[in-house]
Amino acid sequence: MAGDAPTKTGFISGLSTKLIALIILVILAVEVVIFLPSMANARAGWLDDRLNVGAVALQVLEAVPDDMELSADLADDLLTLAGAQAIALRHGDQSRLIEREGDPMPMAAVTVDMRDRSIMSLIMGGLDTLFSSGDRTLRIVGEMGGDDDAQIEILMPEKPLRDELLTYSRNIFFLSLIIASLTAFALFFFVEFALIRPIRRMTQNIMSFREAPENASLIVAPSTRNDEIGWAERELAQMESEMFSMLRQRRHLADLGLAVAKINHDLRNTLTSAQLLSDQVATLDDPQVQRLAPRLVHTLDKAIGFAQSVLDYGRQSATPPRPQPVDLRALIEECLFDAGLAGHPNIDAVNEVPDGITVKVDPDQMARVFVNLIKNAREALETSTATDSRFRIAISFTQQNGDFAVSVTDNGPGLPPRAKQNLFVAFEGSARAGGTGLGLAIARELTEAHGGQLRYVETPKGTRFDVQLPAMRRLA
Ligand SMILES: Nc1ncnc2c1ncn2[C@@H]1O[C@H](COP(=O)(O)OP(=O)(O)OP(=O)(O)O)[C@@H](O)[C@H]1O
Ligand SMILES: [Mg+2]
Known part of the structure; x- marks a missing residue:
């Protein structure tokens, strides 16, 4: 039959699936926007922690009298605590250094200046760490105890920072996925039950009504919902019941028309026989008959003409033009x-x-x-x-x-x-x-x-x- 609409769409082409995909995509996109600054923040926090530990280590160094050498064990402990290869304090021309004895200093280091705290440079730094190979050495530079001149520098491998950031990113990613999926599924169930099912029900009803519009039991039962779907259902029910009564009325009229056409057809045939008789009567010599016959013939002609045009009217309306x-x-x-x-x-x-x-x-x-x-x-x-x-x-x-x-x-x-x-x-x-x-x-x-x-x-x-x-x- 023409216009057969599928009552069940494929899972992929269904409205609710499209909605889920869209929601997951949108939430993930929003999460990326939120993720960048939060990742940059986490990295800054981590680096600040290192600087703080470094600063504590330097204070320990300050406590050691100038003429006493820092013991190699203590220096090792301090460096391990800070996770650093070397810690330096620069104050004007003076500088103090904690380093591991016999540990060769790495030749190249990437400078991370924590005195520049603009969000853009923090984000760029974070991305740089995430996309680096992880085997670089960082030279973290920060302020020492609010003194503009004093500068603390920590030399350390980038790997722990990168590992930390990767774990952080992975956690955020999975969290976003869970949030997106939960939202999407909640919406899916809402849309499926509140929209798709009623729409499917209406479509199915329209289809069965179209096939048997004279079956009053197929008229949709309108829901009591107060929203647009309820409105559409009520309008549909109204339209179907109006169509039902109109069709029934039309059918009765058509039946009547058919009956009239049949009666008319027989009437015309009877009149035609009467016309033949009247033609014969007209040939009689009787003057009375001669006077009345033409009127009889005329009346019969009119009656036949009428019957014929009613028949024609019934017939012509059925055929479409053939241009x-x-x-x-x-x-x-x-x-x-x-x-x-x-x-x-x-x-x-x-x-x-x-x-x-x-x-x-x-x-x-x-x-x-x-x-x-x-x-x-x-x-x-x-x-x-x-x-x-x-x-x-x-x-x-x-x-x-x-x-x-x-x-x-x-x-x-x-x-x-x-x-x-x-x-x-x-x-x-x-x-x-x-x-x-x-x-x-x-x-x-x-x-x-x-x-x-x-x-x-x-x-x-x-x-x-x-x-x-x-x-x-x-x-x-
Ligand atoms: N050209 C016209 N001049 C004056 N009256 C007209 C004219 N055309 C139509 N009419 C009037 O309109 C009426 C309706 O015309 P219509 O053709 O529908 O029916 P009819 O001529 O009476 O019957 P039928 O055509 O079915 O034999 C006519 O009865 C006539 O009074
Ligand atoms: Mg006419």
Whole structure:
């Protein structure tokens, strides 16, 4: 069946999965932004700790009298405590040094100046440590006890700092992942139960309703929810029950129409038999019969005409137009003939449609439109008592900003008020004796099936109907 919508989408293409992926991505991106300064901070804290331990070690050194050498064991202990290879204090020109005896000093060291505490340089330093190989030596420089001149320097391997930062980063990463996953799953369950399931339920309901719109048990039961979903459900339930009653009404009407068509069909056949009989009766010599027979024949003709047009109305509405290229002028010429205007003694029929206009329409249906309009004009003129000018019916062609129109104009008495009130309403619009009131309704329906419009145009005298058709209907 056309438009079969899947009721269950694949896990990957489902809305909730997309939502989870998006949330995890967003949270991880936010975490990266938060991670950089916090990692830089952790590194600064670690380095400050080293500087503090270094400062304590230097104070121990200060306590040793100048003329006494620091014992090698104590120096080793101090350096181990600070995790350093050497600690130096520079104060102006003077400097004091704690170093391990016999330990060769590394040749190159990367300077980390902790006196520059701008966030950018701390972040850059952190990234530098993280992406380094870890086998470098650091020369950590800091202030000593609030004295601007005194500077403490610690020489140490970068590896412990890098290990610390890596562990820190790993922890943050896993923590972020846990937070992101928890948030995503919480949202997933919310979205799944609060949105996706009701939407799926509605989609399923729409699908089953579409297949059997006359089954009232398929009308969705609206929830009592107060949000947009509840609103949509209530609107859907309302729409489905309206459609249900409309369809049921239509079906009853269609059934009635079918019954009328059947009765009408039989009626027409019976009337046709009666017509044959009346034709025979008319040949009888009896003067009484001769006087009454024409009236009988006329009445029967009218009844058959009525039955036929009702049948036609039922039949025509069912077939969609089958457009093909048609020469418009020739079509109008034929319609004038069919409407009984060829060589009419009192009416001039003027075909003003220029040569060479080709339109893409259903020739039979368009002919019915024009024949109905022209016949109406003819009937109005034939019953008109006006004598001031000669009767005239003109068919003209006009271009209307891309679209085009064929107008049927007459100089007759104009539309009677009763016809105007029920214009285009089947069985209601007739204002003439013997009229069915179907001609204009049929003409409008057929024009609309071609994507066009049938318009009554007010004129000071006579009547004008415009058959407006869209530009796509014109070929040349
Ligand atoms: N050109 C016209 N001039 C004057 N009156 C018109 C004209 N065209 C239509 N009418 C009026 O409009 C009414 C409705 O027209 P419509 O063609 O729908 O029905 P009908 O001609 O009465 O019956 P049917 O066409 O089904 O045999 C007519 O009865 C007539 O009174
Ligand atoms: Mg008519």
